[in-house]
Amino acid sequence: MxxxxxxxxxxxxxxxxxxxxxxxxxxxxxxxxxxxxxxxxxxxxxxxxxxxxxxxxxxxxxxxxxxxxxxxxxxxxxxxxxxxxxxxxxxxxxxxxxAISIDLDAMLFLSLDYFLKTWLPDVSGMIGGDLDTAFKTERPLKIFLHGLKAPFGGPKVAIIPTRSYEEPLPIEWLASTKLPQLDKILKQVHFVTGSAVMVSPEKFFLTWGEKNPEISLYFDRAFATYALISLSQEFYGWDKIVLKGKRKLEIPAIEKQPGNITNNEIDALTKCVEWCYAESDEETRILLVVDRLSLDIKDGESLTKAIHLIAPSFIEAKSRYKYVVLDRKKDYTKELSDIQKDLSGVVDKFVTASNQFVGSLLTDVLALAFVLTAGVVSRRFIAEDALRSPEAVILFRSFAVYLAVAVSLRIWGAIAVSLISTKLFTDWKSIVRSHMSANELQAMIDNSLFPVKVNFWASCIVIVAIYVVMALACWNAELTLNLFGVLERS
The missing domain is CATH 3.30.70 (Alpha-Beta Plaits)
Incomplete structure (x- = not known):
């Protein structure tokens, strides 16, 4: 049992x-x-x-x-x-x-006094030290505490009395939040340190239950510390963190004697971090917040000491972001207009190449018609059976070779010009684009050029086929003339 x-x-x-x-x-x-x-x-x-x-x-x-x-x-x-x-x-x-399952981490403390007076301040590492192993992992953690009156916790941590550990936890336990996960934070913050001190702030976030004020104080401090770190640009250690806003600041991450943190400050910080990491434009949003923070933080003041500045910085950042978005929309519209103009140039290249190819076909058809007419209309030429002579064979086969060479050079020129112009346009736009992703740009180019390319390649195939028929007809001139009944009439 x-x-x-x-x-x-x-x-x-x-x-x-x-x-x-x-x-x-x-x-x-x-x-x-x-x-x-x-x-x-x-x-x-x-x-x-x-x-x-x-x-x-x-x-x-x-x-x-x-x-x-x-x-x-x-x-x-x-x-x-x-x-x-x-x-x-x-x-x-x-x-x-x-009391535990294999997909969760767990800890047990028999003495509430040891947990409060020794483990939390000196062993856990939650106030700026090297984190205990249980906190370094992103897996949910249950802390079973003998002597605790009521359970409380957040989405990734639950502090549970041993007398009621079998009772189900509320739905907030293991629920998803809008706070950034570690992988997103690592894309924004450059950690220049050899020790793995960074976890997501969600690990210490308390959202449910009857909080024990002595215990929740440590978790609130840890949450505030890691949430504020996620708004910085560089982390060298607890004694040096870099903010690159309107001023570049190198300040400590935490103060030597941590003060109390109010619920309002936690709420403001939570909303700010969620907003900064809500969409794909994290860098701009964080920078807008840091711009205000870097001006208001006093020299030598720690980052966590400045938590009271988050609320006004957040309000200003949201206001400024609206103007940033409007400016970007204008730039985006202008960029689309430029792309449309450049695409028109590429389309013109394809159309010109197709027209020139068709024009060269008509020229060569007229040349072939002239050769055949000059050889056929003369009754004397036919009567003397000159069309079957070696000289006539050489004449027609030479013209067949001319047609083969001509179509090869012309189609190579048309395709080369079209492909090179497309590549130059794509490469250039990939470099100068600033308001759209590479996939978005490529999709726009492909959709715009698809019907033009289909028309171009269809024209190329038809014209090449005609050239092949013409060249074969000239190469086997006697058979061709027999098919049209020219030699029988002689």
């Missing part, structure tokens, strides 16, 4: 608080020891039932310095002795209680 987590934690901490007992805890383990008395015997007997019932190997017992098995000790004996209990892996207690 599952372990009674709250009762187990209660017995362990109660044993540590008995007269003459000592208790110590860290992130992973806990230890308590002392002298035997009636109260201790009773607690140890109750703990033994829990350990034996769940077959827990992570809670170890020592009596008089020797390891003992929980199911072999008679705790009703009145003999006094020294005892010691060690929880070698607190996470095993959570597993025995079926």
């Amino acid at each position: 599952p372990l009674d987590l709250d009762l187990t934690c209660d017995l362990l901490t109660r044993l540590g608080k008995r007269e003459g007992s000592t208790y110590s805890e860290n992130t992973f383990a806990a230890t308590c020891s002392g002298s035997m008395n009636d109260h201790v015997r009773k607690d140890l007997a109750s703990l033994a039932k829990l350990v034996n019932g769940s077959n827990l190997e992570s809670i170890r017992l020592k009596l008089e310095g020797f390891d003992e098995s929980w199911d072999e000790v008679d705790f009703s004996s009145s003999q006094l002795c020294e005892w010691s209990i060690t929880v070698t892996d607190k996470k095993k207690l959570l597993e025995a209680a079926s």
